[in-house]
Amino acid sequence: QSVLTQPPSVSGAPGQRVTISCTGSSSNIGAGYHVHWYRQLPGTAPKLLIYGNTNRPSGVPDRFSGSRSGTSASLAISGLQAEDEADYYCQSYDSGLSGSVFGGGTKLTVL
């Protein structure tokens, strides 16, 4: 059971917009700690997608955007492309555990 809760799967057609939620609690996201997102393509290491709730590292297209509100955060992907098919993970800090925590991951399928 992950500290941060994500839907196991989401799907969308090419060109559509999808969102992936990440729900936490008062000891992590709700406490104001930043949320970060990673994408993991099959057979590869995760890659940073969004940091500090809303910021994109250099090279990440603006089709990817992040937001945070209350005890939750979301990753939005617009203009879906076949190559977006991957696993997506959120990450934050938990004061009760005194360490970083991840969501269980969401598998995105492009129909």
Add this chain to the structure above:
Amino acid sequence: QGELVESGGGVVQPGRSLRLSCAASGFTFRNYDMDWVRQAPGKGLDWVAVITYDGRNKYYADSVKGRFTISRDNSKNTLYLQLNSLSAEDTAVYHCVRGGGSGTDRYFDSWGQGTLLTVSS
């Protein structure tokens, strides 16, 4: 971004020990906090431990506290993870990751490909 290359994984019997290494290059290793993150086969990401840039402070996930020890040698640009009292639940790919941001708002901005540890009799 730099490069992180892990080594030291393999098949180990329950109760035994192992040390993982991570060679860093392409960035100033001594300036960065470093972590280990693991991923069991077919499962999600699981943070293991962090060590500050100077090696003075170390923090661990509850699941490994007292069994694993993170360390670093800044003169060799190398991160280590000593794993003791291994069990089947420790079977995973272990990734060496570089910490971005600071304090409690840290994120992982560079990842190694990982080294697979299998704990089995």
